[in-house]
Amino acid sequence: MRLVFFGTPNFAVPSLRAIVEKGHEVALVVTQPDKPAGRGLKLTLPPVKLEAQKLGLRVFQPEKLNEPETLKVIAEVHSEVLVVVAYGRILKEQYLALPPKGCINVHPSLLPKYRGPAPIQHAILNGDQITGVTTMFMDAGMDTGDIILQWEVPIDPDDTFGTLSQKLSEVASELLIETLDLIERGEAPRIPQDHSQATYAPILPPEIAHLDFSQPAVKLRNIIRALNPDPCAFAFFRGKRVKFWMVQSVEEKTQETPGRIVAVEKNKLLIATGDGLLMPTELQTEGKKPLPISEWLKGTQPQVGEQFL
Template identity: 40%
Template structure:
């Protein structure tokens, strides 16, 4: 692959960001440094673990910086000394002050996983699925001091179907985002001159995911519950209660999105190898893959055949845990 002329700094942390860094390296861009979050404790032993972006950078022998803030003069001076043409930011997880935004020759670009101005903020992929959006995509945005408010240089769209999960959508968007980033950098000056300002009146905010909101409330409609399950898969994972135990719901399907019933919301109406039919506030949801406490993900038919089956017809799911 022919070398590119731009000198590109990179700031990112999770796997989504690491895929974009890999694309830059595969296309021959000069990446003199990588910024990523400090190593975090993970696993049962709480051992400090590097971010996926750090792993990619170190494998390519790129210097990795892990500051706790970008507000300090020394880090800003060190960045200025790198003579960057542009700084690419992908899910970095740290605010960039104006002094940093002003350092690279062509400023800082952000790869954002939504169709801005819709879903600014921390969790655009999950919130798009949860809201029932039928389309999302990636934007390459010129960064400003405001949160995801800058003009957009490039947009690529991606459909959201009735079976799309946050996990599957992340996979699609990281591929789409990497391709869009490369084509944007290859025509950067021209695209910056044509950048489209956002309509701030149409903005929506994608709040950070809180684990507690993944508890399933069956008094909501079957359609709403299904979207939540898909939005929170694989993280943090939708869950409910059965026999006063926590039960993860990995996969479900809407059987009926309007019917009402005299049964309380959460009541198990039927249980067979095809699924666990649960009455919702409106409609019926079929649970097809679950995970019992301390167990692994199982198809419902396997749970029904086990001695830990919590799905008796008439039982009610979703009661508060004692």
């Protein structure tokens, strides 16, 4: 089928690659503009653009999606289907009316659960053990369209936003190929969502990254997993920012002030929380590289009674 592909981050790359490998004609790849990044604010190309260039595909990066000129460029492609995978902007109704076989969205949750821009983080944040991927026919709402296919994906206890995103992106590419096959054959189902069961997954507020040790250890662990690798949860120790890359929670009661170090051993650091103890396994003090806890302890020499803030 002839299609236009909308996508921007790494999550969308396996889907674009799979579509091309399957033999579909990707007439145009639409991705967000290059953006300054890093200390030098050097222009960085979106991962989908990099992949599209490798595949020899035409790339379009509109500054404003809903301008008449932008719509004209995409309409002139005369695609049968629009495919949207983590593009990062909402397509208005004029786009939904373009392709004769519909606009397809790939969403990393089991809709109607976790509609919105941050479903993977919220699944981890809430301690879910199962998530998944949904393909759907897009409508004017946010992730409210009729479901085509869904696949469940287990969440491992040590999964982070990074590792789970990678797993889901590979599943998404397979599910998308199966979805396009059904559409091409005219056999794609349309399963209405149960809107009464819908939940929303907004972008996480920046302040969540600064750990509040008065919260339970289990919740803190989920926050740390949900923010790994970006932006990464942190606290302050001896006036310096320390990133928490990975931790375990320990079900042990303590009367100590939350954030206070209650035990230091050769390979173990225990921090009091509102309920239970937090046991970091990888930390990174600002200006230094991430270290396993044994190396961090050796270099930092923390003492029982010192405080993470």
